[in-house]
Amino acid sequence: MSPAAEAGTDGSPADGADGGGLRALLDDVAGGALRRLDAMRPCFRLPADVTTDADPNLTLKPLGELAELMRVITVLHPLPAVRDAAADLFAFAWKEARGGELFAELVHGEPAATYPVELYGVFAAAGLRHPGAEELIGATTSLRRWRVARDDHTRTLGVLNAERRIGLPPHADFADVLARTGLGLRPEPWALDRTGAYGITHDVFHTTDWGRAPERLPADLAAYLRLWLPAWTHTWAEERLWDLTGEFLAVAACLPGRPPDAEQWARFAAARTPDGAVPESGDPPPPGATEHETFLACYHSTLVAAFASTLARASMESEATP
Numbered sequence: 251m252s253p254a255a256e257a258g259t260d261g262s263p264a265d266g267a268d269g270g271g272l273r274a275l276l277d278d279v280a281g282g283a284l285r286r287l288d289a290m291r292p293c294f295r296l297p298a299d300v301t302t303d304a305d306p307n308l309t310l311k312p313l314g315e316l317a318e319l320m321r322v323i324t325v326l327h328p329l330p331a332v333r334d335a336a337a338d339l340f341a342f343a344w345k346e347a348r349g350g351e352l353f354a355e356l357v358h359g360e361p362a363a364t365y366p367v368e369l370y371g372v373f374a375a376a377g378l379r380h381p382g383a384e385e386l387i388g389a390t391t392s393l394r395r396w397r398v399a400r401d402d403h404t405r406t407l408g409v410l411n412a413e414r415r416i417g418l419p420p421h422a423d424f425a426d427v428l429a430r431t432g433l434g435l436r437p438e439p440w441a442l443d444r445t446g447a448y449g450i451t452h453d454v455f456h457t458t459d460w461g462r463a464p465e466r467l468p469a470d471l472a473a474y475l476r477l478w479l480p481a482w483t484h485t486w487a488e489e490r491l492w493d494l495t496g497e498f499l500a501v502a503a504c505l506p507g508r509p510p511d512a513e514q515w516a517r518f519a520a521a522r523t524p525d526g527a528v529p530e531s532g533d534p535p536p537p538g539a540t541e542h543e544t545f546l547a548c549y550h551s552t553l554v555a556a557f558a559s560t561l562a563r564a565s566m567e568s569e570a571t572p
Contacts, residue, residue, distance in 0.1 A: 272512045273566060276559040277329060279519050282526025283556035284323075284335040286548075287316070289525075291339075293545040296346050301355045306365065310356075312549055314369040317343035319557040321376055322460050326564040336556070344373055350380025357386040362395055364409045371412030387416065397421045403431045404449045407456035425468075428457060433471055439478040444494065447482065451497040454504055461561045464504045472505055479505075483514050492521045493530040496554035503561035510562040518555070523548075528555045 294313050297304050316339060323336035347353065350373065356366035367387055370380075390396060391413065399422075400406045406427050413420050428434045432446050433453035442450070454475070458464050483498040495518055502508055523534045527544075528551040535544045 269566070272510060272515065273563065275512075275515060275519055276510070276563045276566075277332070279515075279522070279526075279559040280323070280327065280329075280332050280556050280563070281335075282522065283528065283552045283559070284332065284339070284526075286526040286552055287339060287556065288335065290545055290549060290552075291342060293541065293549065294343070294346070296352070301352070301359055308546075310365065310369065313343055313346055314365075314372065315550065315553055316340075317347075317369070317372045318460060319553050321372060322462065322557055323560045325462065327560045328563060328567050332560070340376070344378055347373070350378065350383050353383040354380060354386055357383060357390055361386075361390045361393075364405070364412075367391065367416070368408050368412045371415040374417075375415035384416070388418065391418050391421065403427050403434075404452050404456070407431065407453060411456045411459060424457075428453065428468075428471075433457075433474075436471070436474050439481065442482065444491070447486070447494055448497070451494075451501050454501045458504045460557075461500065461504050461564075464506050467504065475501060476505055476508060480511070480514075483511070487514065487517050489531075490521070491531045492518065492528050493551035493554055496528065496551060496558045500554065500558035500561050503558065503565045506565075506568075508565075510566065515559075515562070522555070527552045 294316055296309055296313060300306075300309050320336040320340040320343065324333050324340055327333050327336065344350075347369075350370070353366050353370040356363070356369075360366065366383075367390075370383055370387065373379075374384075400409075406422065407424065410420050410422060410424050410427065431453045432449040437446065454467065455461070457466050459466070479498060479502050483495060483502070486494045486498065495514075499510075499514060499518060503510065518528075522528050527534065527548040529535070529548055530551045535547045539547070
């Protein structure tokens with residue numbers, strides 16, 4: 251039975267036809283995206299030269315994103331079938347990381363790089379540890395070089411969140427760094443470009459530990475987001491930037507007391523392909539596109555679809571619980 255077919259049988263409280271329809275839609279989005287991601291496994295596999303010559307943006311980054319978002323779904327989605335499918339993909343990512351040995355090699359090769367620590371933090375938070383990687387990470391993050399201020403404050407939030415997950419002392423004050431991010435500065439909403447928009451979504455994700463701890467988002471920033479998210483989401487959907495639209499839907503689900511926008515979700519869901527994938531922007535790749543081309547055009551937005559629909563579904567359950 252598909253996750254969507256299980257909707258309404260998981261013991262969640264009934265909340266009327268509209269709420270039930272939205273729950274079914276969210277479950278369908280999550281279930282379809284997970285099935286498509288499962289079919290994409292060969293494209294997530296790491297090449298033999300991953301620690302030397304391979305482009306990390308095309309190898310490690312997709313696998314790390316898969317691990318991050320599958321772990322969220324495993325923890326938060328109310329349907330067992332959806333959680334199980336995500337847990338299987340998370341286990342696949344850990345296997346590709348060779349039980350953590352990959353991170354030991356990456357840190358040994360690039361002691362000052364932050365991305366191996368960020369990637370390892372996803373697994374460490376789930377209780378998956380590698381002693382060799384831990385020893386090297388402990389040594390490199392204690393260096394003065396590690397505490398040098400970074401220009402990208404959003405990325406620094408990600409590093410601080412990884413340190414918290416692993417159990418390392420933070421190299422900077424989280425609240426101080428957040429105040430210097432795009433979100434912390436609360437830019438004029440009409441001046442938000444695409445780069446700034448992605449920065450704001452990730453400020454929220456790092457602050458809330460990818461939706462697990464929404465209470466960590468300061469009240470003034472949550473109020474700013476509540477005010478402007480509807481307009482931003484509508485604008486990016488009008489431009490058919492589905493990946494960014496999905497990220498804003500995920501941000502909305504990180505705000506306590508804000509129910510999912512059924513109209514925006516219907517619009518986003520309509521951008522899917524019959525197999526459950528979501529194109530990053532516009533239409534899906536044309537017939538005849540290679541597997542790799544299709545993967546690059548759809549994998550991240552499909553991950554975001556599974557993630558955002560999970561957060562929205564979990565928020566509905568949380569609000570329905572007395």
